Amino acid sequence: MRQILSLALAASLLTVASVQAKPKPAPTPPARPDPVATATGLRDRALSDATGMSVLESLTSEIGPRPAGSPAAERARDWGIAKLKALGFTNVHAEPFAKPSWQRGEESAEITAPYPFKLSVLGLGGTIATPAGGLEGDAVVFHTIAELRAVADGSLTGKIVVLNMPMVRTQDGSGYGVAVQSRYLGSTVARKGAVAYLLRSVSTSQSRQPHAGAMRYDAGGPQIPVAALGVPDANLIDRLSTRGPVHIRLKLANTTHADTMAWNVVGDIVGSEKSDEVIVIGGHLDSWDPGTGAIDDGAGVAITTAAATLIGQLPRHPRRTIRVVMWGSEETGGAGEAFYAAHKDELGKIIVAGESDLGSDDIYSLQVPKGSYSNPVMMQAASVLAPLKIMTISEAAKNAGSDVEEIQGAGAPVFSLNQDASRYFDLHHSADDTFEAVDPVKFNRNVAAWAALVYLIADSDIDFRALGAK
Amino acid sequence: MRQILSLALAASLLTVASVQAKPKPAPTPPARPDPVATATGLRDRALSDATGMSVLESLTSEIGPRPAGSPAAERARDWGIAKLKALGFTNVHAEPFAKPSWQRGEESAEITAPYPFKLSVLGLGGTIATPAGGLEGDAVVFHTIAELRAVADGSLTGKIVVLNMPMVRTQDGSGYGVAVQSRYLGSTVARKGAVAYLLRSVSTSQSRQPHAGAMRYDAGGPQIPVAALGVPDANLIDRLSTRGPVHIRLKLANTTHADTMAWNVVGDIVGSEKSDEVIVIGGHLDSWDPGTGAIDDGAGVAITTAAATLIGQLPRHPRRTIRVVMWGSEETGGAGEAFYAAHKDELGKIIVAGESDLGSDDIYSLQVPKGSYSNPVMMQAASVLAPLKIMTISEAAKNAGSDVEEIQGAGAPVFSLNQDASRYFDLHHSADDTFEAVDPVKFNRNVAAWAALVYLIADSDIDFRALGAK
Numbered sequence: 029m030r031q032i033l034s035l036a037l038a039a040s041l042l043t044v045a046s047v048q049a050k051p052k053p054a055p056t057p058p059a060r061p062d063p064v065a066t067a068t069g070l071r072d073r074a075l076s077d078a079t080g081m082s083v084l085e086s087l088t089s090e091i092g093p094r095p096a097g098s099p100a101a102e103r104a105r106d107w108g109i110a111k112l113k114a115l116g117f118t119n120v121h122a123e124p125f126a127k128p129s130w131q132r133g134e135e136s137a138e139i140t141a142p143y144p145f146k147l148s149v150l151g152l153g154g155t156i157a158t159p160a161g162g163l164e165g166d167a168v169v170f171h172t173i174a175e176l177r178a179v180a181d182g183s184l185t186g187k188i189v190v191l192n193m194p195m196v197r198t199q200d201g202s203g204y205g206v207a208v209q210s211r212y213l214g215s216t217v218a219r220k221g222a223v224a225y226l227l228r229s230v231s232t233s234q235s236r237q238p239h240a241g242a243m244r245y246d247a248g249g250p251q252i253p254v255a256a257l258g259v260p261d262a263n264l265i266d267r268l269s270t271r272g273p274v275h276i277r278l279k280l281a282n283t284t285h286a287d288t289m290a291w292n293v294v295g296d297i298v299g300s301e302k303s304d305e306v307i308v309i310g311g312h313l314d315s316w317d318p319g320t321g322a323i324d325d326g327a328g329v330a331i332t333t334a335a336a337t338l339i340g341q342l343p344r345h346p347r348r349t350i351r352v353v354m355w356g357s358e359e360t361g362g363a364g365e366a367f368y369a370a371h372k373d374e375l376g377k378i379i380v381a382g383e384s385d386l387g388s389d390d391i392y393s394l395q396v397p398k399g400s401y402s403n404p405v406m407m408q409a410a411s412v413l414a415p416l417k418i419m420t421i422s423e424a425a426k427n428a429g430s431d432v433e434e435i436q437g438a439g440a441p442v443f444s445l446n447q448d449a450s451r452y453f454d455l456h457h458s459a460d461d462t463f464e465a466v467d468p469v470k471f472n473r474n475v476a477a478w479a480a481l482v483y484l485i486a487d488s489d490i491d492f493r494a495l496g497a498k
Numbered sequence: 499m500r501q502i503l504s505l506a507l508a509a510s511l512l513t514v515a516s517v518q519a520k521p522k523p524a525p526t527p528p529a530r531p532d533p534v535a536t537a538t539g540l541r542d543r544a545l546s547d548a549t550g551m552s553v554l555e556s557l558t559s560e561i562g563p564r565p566a567g568s569p570a571a572e573r574a575r576d577w578g579i580a581k582l583k584a585l586g587f588t589n590v591h592a593e594p595f596a597k598p599s600w601q602r603g604e605e606s607a608e609i610t611a612p613y614p615f616k617l618s619v620l621g622l623g624g625t626i627a628t629p630a631g632g633l634e635g636d637a638v639v640f641h642t643i644a645e646l647r648a649v650a651d652g653s654l655t656g657k658i659v660v661l662n663m664p665m666v667r668t669q670d671g672s673g674y675g676v677a678v679q680s681r682y683l684g685s686t687v688a689r690k691g692a693v694a695y696l697l698r699s700v701s702t703s704q705s706r707q708p709h710a711g712a713m714r715y716d717a718g719g720p721q722i723p724v725a726a727l728g729v730p731d732a733n734l735i736d737r738l739s740t741r742g743p744v745h746i747r748l749k750l751a752n753t754t755h756a757d758t759m760a761w762n763v764v765g766d767i768v769g770s771e772k773s774d775e776v777i778v779i780g781g782h783l784d785s786w787d788p789g790t791g792a793i794d795d796g797a798g799v800a801i802t803t804a805a806a807t808l809i810g811q812l813p814r815h816p817r818r819t820i821r822v823v824m825w826g827s828e829e830t831g832g833a834g835e836a837f838y839a840a841h842k843d844e845l846g847k848i849i850v851a852g853e854s855d856l857g858s859d860d861i862y863s864l865q866v867p868k869g870s871y872s873n874p875v876m877m878q879a880a881s882v883l884a885p886l887k888i889m890t891i892s893e894a895a896k897n898a899g900s901d902v903e904e905i906q907g908a909g910a911p912v913f914s915l916n917q918d919a920s921r922y923f924d925l926h927h928s929a930d931d932t933f934e935a936v937d938p939v940k941f942n943r944n945v946a947a948w949a950a951l952v953y954l955i956a957d958s959d960i961d962f963r964a965l966g967a968k
Contacts, residue, residue, distance in 0.1 A: 459618065
């Protein structure tokens with residue numbers, strides 16, 4: 029009882045003290061606006077707002093390609109900090125982490141017989157170099173991974189293995205998951221006795237542009253040079269090999285650097301009531317080197333930055349904080365781990381996380397965090413997104429982007445705004461990933477969806493962890 | 499009267515003589531089949547016939563790129579002769595002509611400031627080389643030829659001119675005629691004082707692949723290196739130049755060869771009645787070097803060869819001869835002139851000529867030779883082509899391909915099967931002009947149209963010269 033009386037007394041004293049501290053009537057704080065109306069307004073404003081495309085144009089023009097560990101990645105870090113500050117973000121900073129890097133050198137590949145033909149080629153990220161004078165061998169062509177695995181170890185001594193396995197075009201990008209396995213067969217092919225492994229680019233296009241990408245050797249496994257061919261180049265070797273021997277010469281002069289750094293660039297739109305509760309969104313700032321990283325992933329950086337900027341321009345910020353992260357090493361890994369390591373003590377305050385990393389074509393579905401499909405706020409979100417032709421589906425988000433995998437694994441809820449990937453793998457990781465590849469209308473529909481959804485979550489009390497635990 | 503009697507007598511005697519020379523009844527010669535039924539049958543057979551695509555696959559796989567004057571052009575000549583013989587053509591031979599050639603060497607271009615960026619570049623055919631160590635200068639960007647012409651001579655000393663003039667996509671390809679003028683400004687730019695001239699590729703695509711092509715300096719005019727940039731590369735320089743100086747380095751190590759040869763490869767499907775009357779059709783065997791010359795112009799070679807092959811496989815050849823020509827130097831000129839020079843004495847026997855040189859997408863209209871629109875045979879042709887969605891238009895053919903311009907100028911009638919060029923200039927002259935760029939269904943519709951039309955003309959008595967003279 030005493031305790032209760034004391035608390036009541038304390039409360040009344042506090043009230044008095046509060047009144048005494050405000051001799052004049054306080055100015056009426058802006059009434060909390062209707063969240064659905066605000067989200068709808070954000071959505072519609074985003075459709076004609078120039079912020080996002082301007083951010084993307086700036087990044088792709090002023091920085092260009094920016095692989096983790098390259099000098100350009102440092103310029104990208106400075107660009108990100110300056111851009112977030114200029115757009116009104118607070119708490120803007122870079123979070124450094126060690127990131128050994130692989131850097132491309134001079135590369136060439138050619139058919140030398142039956143006639144000389146210069147091949148389009150890109151060494152995969154992580155491959156060893158060839159001897160300085162290059163290497164050569166007759167091509168042996170395979171069409172599936174299973175076919176390649178089936179040949180006996182040591183049976184392809186001195187050969188250059190060419191895997192001409194097409195990638196299937198799918199709306200949800202699932203063809204990539206199947207085809208990308210071809211990039212990880214360096215040790216497998218080495219065990220067959222081959223001197224090099226050339227794979228058809230993991231690509232849905234028929235362009236000669238090869239597609240870069242990461243590869244890995246088996247731990248402790250044998251290593252041979254691994255490079256991607258332009259799709260028609262792989263087909264040409266395939267067709268020629270039905271007629272007779274095809275002799276190939278390959279040179280890769282890449283280097284690795286053990287002591288390079290990378291940075292996740294972070295900035296906040298601080299919440300108006302619960303600023304310690306954080307919605308984490310973003311894209312990745314690093315890119316592959318052949319293009320200027322517009323769809324992968326300048327778009328994701330620009331879409332999420334623009335969405336948060338628009339929210340930050342509201343007369344009243346939503347209750348919770350929105351944190352934009354420009355992850356600094358997605359392509360070769362490390363950024364998500366670094367972000368987790370830097371924030372693991374605040375993990376419980378991450379309300380939800382999402383990443384935009386599949387270009388800028390239309391979003392066609394929303395997957396909400398586990399257990400929240402019937403939550404009133406998420407149902408409101410579904411209504412606001414529906415006119416953008418985004419369906420909210422009952423299956424909860426599973427994968428929200430590789431940079432949030434680590435915090436997701438540690439318990440952070442995630443959502444996923446699923447983009448149409450039909451065209452994405454024509455371009456990604458290739459020289460054709462440029463500003464020109466982005467459709468501004470579709471891009472802005474992405475900004476609209478991110479702004480509306482993130483606002484509704486940030487202005488709510490929704491507790492995804494509790495809903496997911498039910 | 500005498501004379502008349504004498505003729506009647508002679509005729510009766512001849513009849514007697516004829517009967518006397520055939521003691522046994524002659525075997526019935528195959529009745530001349532209905533031409534429309536035959537043309538319709540050819541059309542329909544072509545749609546599922548593999549000859550054309552097989553010819554194209556063979557050329558692009560076995561020979562690859564084949565610029566006039568290159569060693570590959572000799573292999574292409576031998577390929578053409580062997581292929582025509584194998585397909586049953588007669589009178590197969592190569593007609594040689596002198597063809598000085600330009601050959602690409604090592605090439606590179608890069609932005610060195612504000613940050614290093616490797617540009618996609620191709621020297622234009624005919625450009626001078628840079629000094630061995632390359633050259634450099636600040637970029638000055640123009641957007642139209644008029645804008646460029648308007649600056650004073652000598653006012654761009656030491657600069658590198660970048661013309662970022664887009665090519666407009668049109669169904670009839672007319673955007674090319676406008677944009678291609680940008681390739682011929684080397685001397686104009688040199689007079690402004692610039693050290694090099696870089697133009698946005700004459701292309702409707704947004705690929706980084708540059709598009710090659712011929713250029714010429716003004717006769718006696720000043721000369722500077724001229725090269726084409728990938729479209730996004732020109733845009734990037736353009737966008738960067740709005741922010742500050744853009745410094746560019748260029749190296750071109752091409753060479754010219756005065757004593758090289760080229761060949762027009764010729765083969766006939768000999769007519770069954772009037773073998774000296776000739777319908778000339780074909781495509782050009784030479785190609786630019788970045789791709790494998792599939793749409794430009796392996797397709798034209800393969801379409802016309804396949805059409806004539808199908809006609810040659812009929813139980814009875816049409817009355818007139820069909821001559822397929824694989825012209826040996828269209829891209830840098832000379833083949834049409836050489837063909838004219840070799841055949842000028844037989845020009846009166848060329849009934850009509852046509853060339854397929856705009857890829858292999860659908861033909862959408864037929865333009866017949868002047869004066870023949872209402873001719874019954876051409877009206878039959880219009881009916882046979884209509885189900886392929888080809889409209890026959892009243893405007894007579896004006897331009898039937900650059901390899902037949904010379905004989906056209908000397909009086910040979912021409913027709914034109916106009917192809918949809920909407921997609922053609924995305925690819926032509928670039929590394930992406932490969933076998934993969936060809937749609938086999940559309941390709942076969944081309945073969946069908948050529949086979950049906952050429953058969954009807956070849957089996958007729960139609961005299962286009964007489965009709966055109968009316």
